[in-house]
Amino acid sequence: MTKQRAFSGIQPSGVIHLGNYLGAILPWVRIQNKYESIFCVVDLHAITIPQDPKELTESTYLTTAIYLASGIDPKKSIIFVQSQVPAHAELAWLLNTIAHMGELSRMTQFKDKSQKGNAENTSVGLFDYPVLMASDILLYQAGIVPVGEDQKQHVELARNLAERFNNRFGKTFIIPNPVIGKTGARIMSLDNPSRKMSKSDSAGSYIALTDSPEIIRKKIMRAVTDSGSTIKFDPKREGLFNLLTIYQMLSGKTESQIEKHFAGKGYGDFKKELAELVVTSLAPIQKKIDYYMKNRRLLDRILKTGATKASRIANSTLTEAKKKIGFVS
Numbered sequence: 001m002t003k004q005r006a007f008s009g010i011q012p013s014g015v016i017h018l019g020n021y022l023g024a025i026l027p028w029v030r031i032q033n034k035y036e037s038i039f040c041v042v043d044l045h046a047i048t049i050p051q052d053p054k055e056l057t058e059s060t061y062l063t064t065a066i067y068l069a070s071g072i073d074p075k076k077s078i079i080f081v082q083s084q085v086p087a088h089a090e091l092a093w094l095l096n097t098i099a100h101m102g103e104l105s106r107m108t109q110f111k112d113k114s115q116k117g118n119a120e121n122t123s124v125g126l127f128d129y130p131v132l133m134a135s136d137i138l139l140y141q142a143g144i145v146p147v148g149e150d151q152k153q154h155v156e157l158a159r160n161l162a163e164r165f166n167n168r169f170g171k172t173f174i175i176p177n178p179v180i181g182k183t184g185a186r187i188m189s190l191d192n193p194s195r196k197m198s199k200s201d202s203a204g205s206y207i208a209l210t211d212s213p214e215i216i217r218k219k220i221m222r223a224v225t226d227s228g229s230t231i232k233f234d235p236k237r238e239g240l241f242n243l244l245t246i247y248q249m250l251s252g253k254t255e256s257q258i259e260k261h262f263a264g265k266g267y268g269d270f271k272k273e274l275a276e277l278v279v280t281s282l283a284p285i286q287k288k289i290d291y292y293m294k295n296r297r298l299l300d301r302i303l304k305t306g307a308t309k310a311s312r313i314a315n316s317t318l319t320e321a322k323k324k325i326g327f328v329s
C-alpha cells in the first residue's frame with residue numbers, strides 16, 4: 001500500500017442534504033488526490049430503518065449520481081455499493097463477537113433514533129449499526145475516515161474494536177482516525193439551529209441537493225435567526241452563525257471578508273445573497289445529477305468496477321481476520 005487509505009460513506013435513504021454535502025462529500029472531493037480513497041453507498045446501513053424497496057433502489061442510484069456529480073472521480077477513487085461486497089456483513093459478524101452490549105448502548109445516534117420510534121420495535125440492526133460501520137472501515141485498512149461531527153463516536157468504536165481484535169488475535173487491522181473539518185462538520189437545521197441538519201426532520205429544516213431554486217430560496221428566507229441586525233460570526237447566535245458557515249464554505253471567503261461585505265446590511269439582504277449562492281453552487285451539480293440519473297447503465301458500470309476493486313481489498317482483510325481467529329480455510 002503506497003498512499004494512506006481513506007474510507008467513508010453515506011446512506012441511500014431519503015434525501016442527501018447540504019449537511020451531508022458540506023460535512024462529508026466536499027471534504028472527500030478534496031482528499032481524493034492525497035489518499036487512496038474509497039467511497040461507499042451504505043445500503044446495509046440504510047435498511048436498519050424500514051425502507052421502501054423501490055425507493056431504496058432509486059436512492060442508491062441517486063446517491064451514486066451525487067458522488068459523481070459533486071466531483072468524486074471514479075478514476076481516482078473507488079465508488080461502490082456496500083451490499084455488493086458481502087465481506088462487510090461477514091466481518092461485522094466477527095466483530096459482533098468482540099463488541100460489548102454496554103458500549104453499543106452508549107452510542108448517542110442509537111439512543112436518539114430509537115427514542116424517535118417505538119423502542120420495543122427498534123431493529124437489532126440499528127443497535128448494531130456502529131459494528132457494521134467498524135467493519136466497513138477496518139476491511140479497507142483505512143487510516144483516515146472523513147466524516148461529520150456526528151459520526152466521531154462511531155469511528156472511536158471502530159478504533160476500539162480494531163485494538164481489541166489486534167490485542168486478542170495479533171495485529172490485523174490498521175487503527176483508523178476520524179478526520180473532521182474545522183468548518184461545516186456540523187451544519188444545523190434551518191428551522192431549529194440547536195439541532196443538526198438531518199434528513200429525518202421536516203423538509204423545511206434541510207436543503208436537499210436536489211431542491212429547486214424556488215424551494216431553496218423559500219427555505220433560506222424562512223430560516224430561523226434571532227432579533228439582532230448585524231451580520232457577524234458569533235457562535236452564540238446559532239441560526240445566523242449556521243447560515244454564515246454555509247455562506248463561507250460555498251463562497252470560499254474568510255470570516256472578515258464576509259463581515260465586511262455585509263456591514264450595514266440586514267438579515268434580509270444576507271439571506272437573499274446566501275440563497276443565490278446556494279442556488280448557483282448547486283446548479284452545475286444538479287445538471288450532472290440529471291445526466292447520471294438518465295444514464296443508469298453508466299452508473300451500473302461504475303458501481304460494478306468499484307465493487308470488483310473493493311472486494312479485492314476487503315476479501316484479503318477478511319481472509320486474514322478469519323485465519324487469525326482460527327477458522328479452517
Ligand code: AQP
Pocket residue numbers: 009010011012017019020021022023024146147148149150151184185186187188196197198199200201
Ligand atoms: N448536519 C450535518 N452536518 C455535517 N455533516 C453531516 N453529516 C450528516 N449530517 C450532517 C455527515 O454526512 C455523512 C453521511 O451521513 P449518513 O448517511 O450516515 O446520515 P446521517 O449522519 O444519519 O445523516 P442524517 O441526515 O442525520 O440522517 P438521519 O436523519 O437518518 O439521522 C456522515 O459523514 C455524517 O457525519
